[in-house]
């Protein structure tokens with residue numbers, strides 16, 4: 332079946348306000364467990380077998396959870412096996428939407444103008460976060476998974492038969508250690524800048540900013556004797572750390588006041604970041620323009636003018 336993709340009307344913050352996840356009763360939602368937690372497996376035992384051409388991934392370029400998945404697809408050579416729609420980085424009160432623009436576009440698979448339509452199509456009573464990434468299954472006509480905790484790992488492990496690059500991002504023998512490390516990365520690093528930026532008072536901010544930089548200091552130390560977080564091979568933790576590093580100096584440092592140090596000031600983290608950024612899978616999925624546009628324009632309570640800063644120049648981070 333071919334669909335005619337529809338474009339959402341332009342983002343309009345005066346009319347629709349900023350996106351705040353709310354339920355129908357108008358209550359603002361905190362982070363909750365994701366609603367759709369299907370797993371993709373190589374043998375299909377989960378009910379969702381890995382098959383080329385079956386799944387469609389909804390992402391947004393500024394979203395670090397989304398970028399985990401796009402890096403994995405790129406690294407594994409799965410970009411023909413799993414199709415992708417990239418939402419507009421500007422998200423007004425109506426949530427993620429599809430519009431033509433630099434680095435993003437329409438939903439060619441379902442023709443949805445808003446991502447909320449995919450959630451409604453999956454569950455007409457759906458009343459929670461409309462988040463990216465979300466993986467759509469063409470066969471059952473629903474979202475299988477919007478669980479940022481498992482999605483990139485499933486893409487990294489279940490599709491090996493169709494991958495054109497042989498790379499094991501989640502080696503069997505290190506899984507327990509990697510899972511534990513992912514927990515640390517999420518709570519202390521990935522979430523850290525948001526906790527600083529959205530802190531409700533000085534004491535909370537100060538606690539969060541020191542926790543975040545303690546964790547970055549630990550990671551700087553960890554990289555003293557190794558190229559990657561788990562030694563000399565690239566694994567999923569590197570992808571999960573990279574997506575934070577890529578947003579750090581450009582956005583988190585100013586917008587979220589995560590500003591004790593820049594990544595460019597950490598001798599090892601700087602080199603580590605540049606090493607990853609040189610790889611096409613990392614560089615080509617990193618769009619600093621969309622990243623800045625999203626954060627600086629969609630949190631009016633943090634940046635009321637919506638002015639997107641011109642800098643920082645990221646030369647020392649991305650070049651030698």
Ligand SMILES: N[C@@H](CCC(=O)N[C@@H](CS)C(=O)NCC(=O)O)C(=O)O
Pocket residue numbers: 352362363364365366393394395396397459460461462463464477478479
């Ligand atoms: N909050 C999501 C995790 C992924 C996430 O936070 N994605 C962001 C973009 S980086 C998003 O789409 N947030 C909208 C929302 O959570 O309502 C969830 O609970 O599943």
